[in-house]
Amino acid sequence: MLYRREIDGLRAFAVLPVIFFHAGFETFSGGFVGVDVFFVISGYLITTILLQEFEQEKFSIVGFYERRARRILPALFLVMLVCLPFAWFWLLPGDMKDFSQSLAAVALFSSNILFWSEVDYFDTAAELKPLLHTWSLAVEEQYYVLFPLFLMTVWRFGRKWILALMAIVGTASLVLAEWSSVTNPPAAFYLLPTRGWELLIGGLTALWLTAKAPPRLSLRFQELLSWVGLTLLIYAVFAYTRETTFPSLHTLAPTLGTALIILFASSETYVGRILSIKPLVGVGLISYSAYLWHQPLFSFARHLSLGEPSGTILTTLAVLSLLLAYISWRYVENPFRSRAKISRRTVFLLALFFSIFFVIIGAIGHRTGGFSSRVPRVEGADLPRVNNGWCFYSIDSMRGLSYGADALNCFLGDKESNVKAILFGDSHAGQYEPLWDKAGREAKISIHSVTTNWCYPSLGEGFTGPPSSRAFKQCLFNRSYLKSNLKDYEIAIFAGAWGDVQEKGKIEDSLRVIEYAASIVDLVIVMPSPKAFDSSPLKQYQRSLMRGYEFDITKIPFASDKKNLVANEAIKRFAGNFENVLFVDRDVLFNVDGQPAAITSSGVPFSLDGRHISILGSQAAASAFVRSHHFRLLNDYVGKRPTHQ
Structure with a gap:
C-alpha cells in the first residue's frame, strides 16, 4: 500500500482536538469529533489492505489479526500497566473497582459495552475514568472481527455487491444512530451498531480509490473538494459542543469531511501539502500513543485535584502526553511492528498473557470492591436508595x-x-x-x-x-x-x-x-x-484518610x-x-459547630458527591432539624x- 503523508497529517488533525477537548479547552468545543476522523481513517486503511490481499489471493485471517495485535496491543498494554500503580495509590475503592472492571473489559475489547452499561445518574464523571477513551478501540476491534468475515463471504460476488451491501448496512447504521441519539444516547454513543457506518464510510472511500478505473476529476475540482472536506472538519471541531446530538446526522460533517480529504487531498493540492508538513506528520505518526496517554494523565490529575486542574497543569499534561507518545511509539510500537525483531508466536503469547493478567486483576478488583481494605470505611457514605x-x-x-x-x-x-x-x-x-x-x-x-x-x-x-x-x-x-x-x-x-x-x-x-x-x-x-461543591467532599475526606493528611473542606471550591x-x-x-x-x-440543617453546610461534628462532610448529602449527612442534619424552630x-x-x- 502506497504511503500517504497527508493521512498522517490528518491523524494529527484528529488527535490534537481530542486532547484539547479532554483538557477542557473551550475553544475546541467539538474536539471529540477527532474520534470520528480516526474511525474513517481506520476504515479506509484496513479496507484498502484487505481489498489488495483479496485481489492478490494473499489474505490470511491469522495474518490479519497478527497485524492488528502488533498495531494495537503493545502500546495499549504498556499504558494499562503504567496506570496500575497510580490507580492503587490514588483511586478510592469505588473508582478502583470501576478501573479494575475497565482493565478486564479493555483486554476483552468490550470496554465500550462496559462504559455504556455504567452510564447512569450517579456514575463517576467520564473525565475521571482513566481508560474511558478505550471505548473507541473496542468499537474498531469489534468491527474488525466482523468485516473480514463479511469480505470472505461476499468477495466472490464482486465489487458491486460489496459496494451495495456496505452502502445499505452503512445507511441503516446511520439511521439507527440518528434515532438512538434521541431515544437512547448512551447506546448510540458507545455501541458498534450506531458507530459502524463511520468505519464503513472509510471502507467505501477505499473501494473508490482502489477501483480499476476510478473516476478522474480535474485538479481544480479536487482542490475544491479537499477544501470542502477540511472546512467541514474544522467547522465540527470549533462549532460543535457537548450539547450536539452525537452520533447523528451531525456526524456527517467530520466523517464526510475526512472522506473528502482522503479522496482528493493529494500531494498536488494545497490541502494535501498542508497536511504533509513535518510537524503534522510527526504528530500523526505518534497519534495512537498520544490518544492512549492523554486520558489517564488528565484523569489522575483530576482525581488529585480539589477542583478542576488549572489550565497550566492541563496544558503541561497535554504536552507530556505527546512526549510519552513519542517514547512509546519509538521503543514499543515500532519494534513490535517488525516481524524480524518479534515473531508471530511471541506476539500472540504476549497478547494472551497480558489479556489474562488484566482480566484476573479486573476480577479481583471487582470482587474486593476496588481493593477496599486500602481505605478506612466511612459508614453511611452513600445516597439513600x-x-x-x-x-x-x-x-x-x-x-x-x-x-x-x-x-x-x-x-x-x-x-x-x-x-x-x-x-x-x-x-x-x-x-x-x-x-x-x-x-x-x-x-x-x-x-x-x-x-x-x-x-x-x-x-x-x-x-x-x-x-x-x-x-x-x-x-x-x-x-x-x-x-x-x-x-x-x-x-x-x-x-x-x-x-x-x-x-x-x-x-x-x-x-x-x-x-x-x-x-x-x-x-x-x-x-x-x-x-454544592465543585468536587466530591466525601471523596476528598476518604483520600485524606488513605494518604494521612488533614482534611480541610474550606479548600474545596464551591462556585x-x-x-x-x-x-x-x-x-x-x-x-x-x-x-x-x-x-x-439550609443553615438550620447543616450548621454544625460553626461550620455552615459543610461537616458533621465528627469531621465527616455532609456532602456525598458535591451535589447530594449522604445518609450520614442526612442523619446529622436530622439531629439539627429536630432541635430547630421549624x-x-x-x-x-x-x-x-x-x-x-
Whole structure:
C-alpha cells in the first residue's frame, strides 16, 4: 500500500482536538469529533489492505489479526500497566473497582459495552475514568472481527455487491444512530451498531480509490473538494459542543469531511501539502500513543485535584502526553511492528498473557470492591436508595427496578400514625429520607416517600434529565399519583435540585405545585438544596484518610453553589406568600459547630458527591432539624390536630 503523508497529517488533525477537548479547552468545543476522523481513517486503511490481499489471493485471517495485535496491543498494554500503580495509590475503592472492571473489559475489547452499561445518574464523571477513551478501540476491534468475515463471504460476488451491501448496512447504521441519539444516547454513543457506518464510510472511500478505473476529476475540482472536506472538519471541531446530538446526522460533517480529504487531498493540492508538513506528520505518526496517554494523565490529575486542574497543569499534561507518545511509539510500537525483531508466536503469547493478567486483576478488583481494605470505611457514605434500606427509587441507575407502582411502596417515620405526609421530588428529596425518618418518628407522622431521578416537584412534563431515560416515564407516573392523591395527605414535603430546575427555566413549575399543594393540604414544607461543591467532599475526606493528611473542606471550591443559593432564595420568597408553607433554611440543617453546610461534628462532610448529602449527612442534619424552630412548628401543627393519637 502506497504511503500517504497527508493521512498522517490528518491523524494529527484528529488527535490534537481530542486532547484539547479532554483538557477542557473551550475553544475546541467539538474536539471529540477527532474520534470520528480516526474511525474513517481506520476504515479506509484496513479496507484498502484487505481489498489488495483479496485481489492478490494473499489474505490470511491469522495474518490479519497478527497485524492488528502488533498495531494495537503493545502500546495499549504498556499504558494499562503504567496506570496500575497510580490507580492503587490514588483511586478510592469505588473508582478502583470501576478501573479494575475497565482493565478486564479493555483486554476483552468490550470496554465500550462496559462504559455504556455504567452510564447512569450517579456514575463517576467520564473525565475521571482513566481508560474511558478505550471505548473507541473496542468499537474498531469489534468491527474488525466482523468485516473480514463479511469480505470472505461476499468477495466472490464482486465489487458491486460489496459496494451495495456496505452502502445499505452503512445507511441503516446511520439511521439507527440518528434515532438512538434521541431515544437512547448512551447506546448510540458507545455501541458498534450506531458507530459502524463511520468505519464503513472509510471502507467505501477505499473501494473508490482502489477501483480499476476510478473516476478522474480535474485538479481544480479536487482542490475544491479537499477544501470542502477540511472546512467541514474544522467547522465540527470549533462549532460543535457537548450539547450536539452525537452520533447523528451531525456526524456527517467530520466523517464526510475526512472522506473528502482522503479522496482528493493529494500531494498536488494545497490541502494535501498542508497536511504533509513535518510537524503534522510527526504528530500523526505518534497519534495512537498520544490518544492512549492523554486520558489517564488528565484523569489522575483530576482525581488529585480539589477542583478542576488549572489550565497550566492541563496544558503541561497535554504536552507530556505527546512526549510519552513519542517514547512509546519509538521503543514499543515500532519494534513490535517488525516481524524480524518479534515473531508471530511471541506476539500472540504476549497478547494472551497480558489479556489474562488484566482480566484476573479486573476480577479481583471487582470482587474486593476496588481493593477496599486500602481505605478506612466511612459508614453511611452513600445516597439513600431502595437497595440500602431506604426509599429513593433510582430507576435510572438500578436496572433491576421496574416502572410503575413499585415506586410507591415505601414509608418513613411513624408508619402507624394517622397523620399522613408525602415526600415528593427527585434525588434531592431522596437524600432527605434519613432526616424525615427521624423527624417523622419523633413527630408521630407517617411519611410516604415518592421520589425518583430528576423528578423535581411539578405536575407537568418538565424534566431535568434526558427524556430517553426510564426515570422520565416513572416521573410522569409519580406526578400523576401526586395530582390524584394529594388530597389524602395532611402534609406535603417537597425537595428538588432547585439550582438545576431554575437553570433549565422550570422553577415556575415547582412554584405552581407548591401553590397547588397549599390549597389542598394543611401544611407544605419545602426543603433547601444543600451547599454544592465543585468536587466530591466525601471523596476528598476518604483520600485524606488513605494518604494521612488533614482534611480541610474550606479548600474545596464551591462556585457551583451560586445557582443553589439563588434558587433557594427565590423559593423562600415565594413560600412567604402562604401561611401554611414553610421553607427550611439550609443553615438550620447543616450548621454544625460553626461550620455552615459543610461537616458533621465528627469531621465527616455532609456532602456525598458535591451535589447530594449522604445518609450520614442526612442523619446529622436530622439531629439539627429536630432541635430547630421549624420542627417545633411541625410539632405544634401535629399536636393541634384533634384526630392525632
